[in-house]
Amino acid sequence: MKMRSALMVAVYRKQLKLSSSARTRHSAGEIVNYIAVDAYRMGEFPWWFHRTWTSALQLVLSIGVLFCVVGNGSLPGLVPLLICGLLNVPFAKIMQKCQSQFMIAQDERLRSTSEILNSMKIIKLQSWEEKFKNLVESLRDKEFVWLSKAQILKATNSFLYWMSPTVISAVVFLGCAVTGSAPLNAETIFTVIATLKNMGEPVRMIPEALSIMIQVKVSFDRLN
Helix, strand or coil: CHHHHHHHHHHHHHHHCCCHHHHHHCCHHHHHHHHHHHHHHHHHHHHHHHHHHHHHHHHHHHHHHHHHHHHHHHHHHHHHHHHHHHHHHHHHHHHHHHHHHHHHHHHHHHHHHHHHHHCHHHHHHHCCHHHHHHHHHHHHHHHHHHHHHHHHHHHHHHHHHHHHHHHHHHHHHHHHHHHCCCCCCHHHHHHHHHHHHHHHHHHHHHHHHHHHHHHHHHHHHHHC
16 A cells, blocks of 8 residues: 555656656656556555465475375376466466557557547537547557457466366376376375365466566556
8 A cells, every 4th residue: 555655646746747748748648547557556566476476385385295195196287287387478478468558558548538628629619529539439449459358368367277276186186096106095085185275276366466467567667
C-alpha cells in the first residue's frame, strides 16, 4: 500500500513538472493510466515476489519428499513438470509482447477519449459525433484484440499447470510399477497423493505469479 501510494505521488509530482512538449507526449488519459494501472501493479509486486519464491521452494521440497518415498520411480514424474517449465519460456515472451501492446492500445484509446471530451463543443457543432464514435470503437477493438490474446495465453498456461498434478501422479505410479522402486501399497499411495496435493497449490500459483511478474515488468518500463 505504501509503495503504491508513493508511486502515485511520484507520478503526480512528475506530471506537474512536465514541459509543454512533454505534455503533448503524455496526455491526461495516459497519466490516469499510470496512476490507476501501473502504480497499482507495482504496489502488488512485493507480495507476488515473495509468493513466487515460497511456491518454488515448496515445490522443490515436495519433489524431494516424493523422491525419498518412491525413489527412482519419481523420476518419470519430473518429465511433465520439466515440459511445463520449458513451455513457460515462449509463453512468457509472447505474453509480455501482448501485455505491452495492450497497454499501448489502451493509452491510445484514453488519449483519444480525453481529446474528444475536451473538444466536445466543436464536435457537436460540426456534427462529427459518428466519426469520432467510430474512431473510439476502432481503438477499443484494437485494445480488445491484444487483451483477448493475453487472456487466451494465460488460460492455456493455467490449464497446463492445473492438469500437471494429475499427469504427474499417473506417471509416478506407472514409474513405480515399471521400476519396482517402491511397493504400491496403501502407505505409499497415500503418501504420494498427499505430496502431490501439496504440490498442487504452488504449481497452480506459478502461472498466475508469472503473469503478474510480466505485467509488473511492463508497468516498470512504462513508469521508468
